[in-house]
Amino acid sequence: MAKADKQKKKQGIPMPKQKPEDRIHNFNEVALGYTTEQALAEAERCIQCPKPKCVQGCPVELDIPAFIKEVRERNFDEAIKKVKEKNSLPAICGRVCPQENQCQMFCVMGKKGDPLSIGRLERFVADYELQKGVTVRPRSKSSAGGKVAVVGSGPAGLTAAADLAKLGHKVVIFEALHAPGGVLMYGIPEFRLPKKIVQAEVDYVKKLGVDIKTDHMIGRLYTIDELFELGFDAVFIGTGAGLPRFMRIPGENLGGIYSANEFLIRVNLVKAYMFPEYDTPIRIGKKVAVIGGGNVAMDSARSSLRLGAEEVLIVYRRSKEEMPARLEEIENAEEEGVKFKFLTTPVKFLGDESGRVTGMKCITMRLGEPDESGRRRPIPIEGSEFVMDVDTVIIAIGQTPNPIIQRTTKALKTTRWGTIVVNEKTGKTFRKGVYAGGDVVSGAATVISAMGAGKRAARSIHRYLLRKKRMRQRKET
Numbered sequence: 001m002a003k004a005d006k007q008k009k010k011q012g013i014p015m016p017k018q019k020p021e022d023r024i025h026n027f028n029e030v031a032l033g034y035t036t037e038q039a040l041a042e043a044e045r046c047i048q049c050p051k052p053k054c055v056q057g058c059p060v061e062l063d064i065p066a067f068i069k070e071v072r073e074r075n076f077d078e079a080i081k082k083v084k085e086k087n088s089l090p091a092i093c094g095r096v097c098p099q100e101n102q103c104q105m106f107c108v109m110g111k112k113g114d115p116l117s118i119g120r121l122e123r124f125v126a127d128y129e130l131q132k133g134v135t136v137r138p139r140s141k142s143s144a145g146g147k148v149a150v151v152g153s154g155p156a157g158l159t160a161a162a163d164l165a166k167l168g169h170k171v172v173i174f175e176a177l178h179a180p181g182g183v184l185m186y187g188i189p190e191f192r193l194p195k196k197i198v199q200a201e202v203d204y205v206k207k208l209g210v211d212i213k214t215d216h217m218i219g220r221l222y223t224i225d226e227l228f229e230l231g232f233d234a235v236f237i238g239t240g241a242g243l244p245r246f247m248r249i250p251g252e253n254l255g256g257i258y259s260a261n262e263f264l265i266r267v268n269l270v271k272a273y274m275f276p277e278y279d280t281p282i283r284i285g286k287k288v289a290v291i292g293g294g295n296v297a298m299d300s301a302r303s304s305l306r307l308g309a310e311e312v313l314i315v316y317r318r319s320k321e322e323m324p325a326r327l328e329e330i331e332n333a334e335e336e337g338v339k340f341k342f343l344t345t346p347v348k349f350l351g352d353e354s355g356r357v358t359g360m361k362c363i364t365m366r367l368g369e370p371d372e373s374g375r376r377r378p379i380p381i382e383g384s385e386f387v388m389d390v391d392t393v394i395i396a397i398g399q400t401p402n403p404i405i406q407r408t409t410k411a412l413k414t415t416r417w418g419t420i421v422v423n424e425k426t427g428k429t430f431r432k433g434v435y436a437g438g439d440v441v442s443g444a445a446t447v448i449s450a451m452g453a454g455k456r457a458a459r460s461i462h463r464y465l466l467r468k469k470r471m472r473q474r475k476e477t
Contacts, residue, residue: 010113013042020335027190039124043071053106059452088162094123097448146233146465154182156238156438159454165208176217186269219404241399241439251349255356260396285391292396293323317345317378427457
């Protein structure tokens with residue numbers, strides 16, 4: 001191979017995307033996806049390792065070299081079939097999963113150049129299928145034939161439901177909101193994950209035979225006990241972490257201060273970004289401060305720009321190196337004009353006589369030794385207080401699970417943070433026949449980690465139902 005060809009193979013194919021000066025004025029998807037030629041060129045970089053380490057970094061156990069081999073050979077139908085053997089939501093994963101910290105982190109190509117763009121290739125084959133028309137393979141006929149209730153239709157719930165349906169079980173998803181998808185639908189903006197993509201993936205799960213009941217809040221409409229009384233053999237809880245965390249500092253109840261949950265739900269699920277076509281206005285001032293450093297903070301900041309804010313500032317108590325957001329999302333925010341104020345945290349919100357926020361009293365921080373998260377602990381610097389003028393604040397410092405199911409279900413063990421305690425390998429709770437996974441167990445984490453938890457739980461539920469049926473047959477004989 002010529003030296004120039006070797007150097008070319010070290011470099012990944014960049015993803016085409018909208019120009020920053022254009023995209024800040026619309027909610028259309030920023031990343032535009034690979035063309036066929038770009039996908040083939042990127043797939044050609046894969047050296048088909050005999051012992052691929054990338055697979056060990058995939059929470060849903062995708063056979064990465066196998067599907068990329070099919071892409072290289074232009075067998076796109078076989079490629080998506082191979083992907084869907086393990087992943088029922090590939091168009092979503094290809095867009096929002098942090099592959100750089102998972103499968104791509106183990107890619108040997110990354111030792112001397114760019115790792116293979118596995119997520120972009122997954123998106124390519126998923127989008128190919130969506131454009132062509134999704135096909136559904138016949139369901140297997142399980143000897144267990146159980147009936148499973150899945151509570152929550154986010155990534156964990158959808159994955160568990162899809163896998164159980166493929167194994168031949170009857171599955172019903174109960175979703176509290178009026179549209180299925182969970183955080184995929186209400187938490188991630190249109191410009192990062194279009195709602196039509198989420199809907200298409202939900203429709204695929206329905207085609208597998210899964211029944212989805214919206215506006216059904218379990219814990220209120222039915223308890224977990226009542227689901228068993230209705231004839232379900234097992235229950236999977238995948239209700240996520242939908243309650244916002246607040247700073248608990250003076251002035252937090254002023255007008256113009258939103259939790260990121262409220263802000264993003266209004267923007268995404270009830271389409272405030274399409275006002276007045278959709279009757280959901282949301283007030284955004286000229287100078288917006290977003291508190292936090294994760295993907296939710298980036299989503300809130302970038303949405304604020306698109307809603308007309310003149311200046312958007314991310315205020316984060318640590319340095320840029322400690323930010324939990326994906327590097328890609330930080331770079332997109334920077335390109336779009338979002339500004340960053342590091343080593344800073346608000347200690348008080350200031351307001352006017354009408355009760356609206358006008359500023360934040362902040363304090364400068366320094367970094368100490370690492371804390372339990374592995375990041376250096378922020379320590380306030382005495383006497384460094386200053387005031388920052390703002391007229392809108394969005395608090396994006398994390399979420400916790402809604403406690404309704406935990407409070408209405410006996411023998412369900414929880415942590416002091418309200419998360420459900422499970423066996424990590426199986427998703428089994430301390431309550432017989434009840435399993436859980438995703439953010440309701442781990443706290444706010446990634447889409448793909450929630451999907452991995454849903455997959456593990458589905459396998460465990462299948463084994464549980466097989467054992468249950470065998471025991472019943474023994475009693476009958």
